[in-house]
Amino acid sequence: MSAIGEVKIPGGKLVRVTVADAAGTRTCHIDGDFFAAGEQASAAAITQAEAVLVARLDALDAPGTAIEPWYRATVRALEPIVGSALIGANAESIALAALRAHAQRAPEAFAPELARFEAERSARIRRQWQAAQHDERTQPPLIDPRSVRERWRAFAPVLVEDSPRMPEEQMRVERAWSQEVARGERPATLRVWDWAAPAVVCGAYQSIEDEVHLDQARVRGVHVVRRDSGGGAMYIEPARTITVSLYAPLGFVHGLSMAQSFQLCDMWLIEGLRACGVRARFAGLNDIAGPHGKIGGSAQQRVPGVPGCMLHHTTLAYSIDARAMAAVLNTSAEKMSDKAVKSAAKRVEPICAGTRLTRAQVVARLVRTAREFGAV
Template identity: 45%
Template sequence: MHGEYKVPGGKLVVVDLDVRGGQIADFRLSGDFFLEPDTALETIDAAVNGLDETADVSAIATAVRSALPPGTQMLGLTPEAIGTAVRRALVTAPGWRDLEWEVVHDRAVSPHMNLALDEVLTGRVGDGRRRPTLRMWEWDSSAVVIGSFQSLRNEVDPDGAARHGFDVVRRISGGGAMLMGAGQIITYSLYVPASLVAGLTFADSYAFLDDWVLQALRSLGVEATYQPLNDIASPTGKIGGAAQKRLANGGVLHHAKLSYDIDGQMMSEVLRIGREKLSDKGTTSAAKRVDPLRRQTGLSRQAVIERFLETFGRLYGAQAGHISEEEYAEAEGLVASKFATDAWLKRVP
């Protein structure tokens, strides 16, 4: 069995192994990481050999960490990354390049349609009617997008939203409220089969699915990093955040919003961001937590998006595609029956 795992911000971890009598056998670790002393490689191999084939990431990492000699240096590699690669080998998880990718950057649509398309395209990837897809969103109007489980009245000031021309909508994924000013943000969705994230913990899948965008940002001179659970950040502040939804048919939605530009005063008048939420961030202003890409790159929004698409295509061999008229029609039906209804918006009042 063969498994690979690219450590977000780190190196490629590769494992080859067999299973005999319910135990891991003939285990070999390799990759482009750095490890000192050299003998630690054999120590790691020995620590994993003999583990039960059902051992989870934590158990594998504990076995590796316990066996390492004092002073071992691991660069671009962690015991948890080894555990993840082993689990991916045991469930035969595909790599990014094993999938046939499509990238979509179509016309601007309403906030309700963007959210409905997320559900439609995730479902179609899950049941095999669409290839795994990266979609860049375009907005024809501004919106506050609240998480699936958030309280509407706790998160949004309706007077402020109306005054600044923001519609209020609810998405199918969890997480926090996002201010989506048309032309001020970059939003993308990944629609992938569950097999791509097999063997990863839910938390680790966030960084795994956004590693490509960190590479794109670094190519633009932005020192981007991933901050658990779901933030994309730079040394000068937060850039954006991600959220996920997993459907019963095996489709996985991973979407993220990056701030290209921001009006801090407007944000404070539209969102009801409480002191408790900010207390662990070391700041009293939500606007101060965000450092937009316009300032960091000096590039137009379109130029940043083009670099994102270029990077994704280079890494994974993606082909340009489009949303079909059938998919648009299905999404329009969902807008009418779900996303534009008070029942959905106020499911948590």
């Protein structure tokens, strides 16, 4: 028997915990669209956190255990494990997701107390949600634009306009090129690339079965692949999508927070989109948005080595087939819980909504911006 609990952090990422019992053994599995501060450290942190959840859920089964003190103690146990290892997820979201999953398995024992606990939590975050959701102002720069240009000019990535490749090959190229940069075998590179087939690209920490309607993907000829970086699932259609990747030595982001590094890598895209007439802005940790919705999202991965590599890839929607995306992606109600609209398709504001330029013209303008920004 298994059960799933989900928690969407307001303004953050989705965390999912699956609790299962098999042959008298309880297991907990953590996944979601969060990011990793470091791949190896984060994998170890997730494994440790899963072991903590198993022990803590055993304690929750003890007679007379109240939810509120259990939750607080579980958060305290998880905080030193996941606090600096995961970006966009935290101890509170993991503990709550585990609680929700566990409560599904014995609703008669937990329903009344859990309802009160959830109501108090909802009231606590509602004000934060409303303030964040209804503020449409552009997020202020987290890094000085002059510093952004200085870093780009210092690293001067080689610009590559790549040929279309199948989704599986694209994932292999991402891994190979980032590892080559990490070993010092390839210079800093900015790649503008196309897809040869439709795809869903899932983040490193997501459960593909929970994120994608696999039967619909097969019927529609959509390839389902996984990238090495974190973040959420992206629906790709070749003629409707623009994708870029930056492979830079780790020194490129030295001294910056994760949020600052996203702005460092995408500020040229904001400038290029604005040159196309699109009112682009930063939104949240890793999104690019227009006035009324999301244009695209980014993901990052740190690859160890000397000098090491920071892989940053961004996917933008030039246009969108909303019905196809809704049919293939499985977007839970919890994932949309902190959004003003409750449909993933309605959240998207494609580039074509803000410009009369064709996709090819937009790509040409972005390439020109990249060259002016410091790419060679």
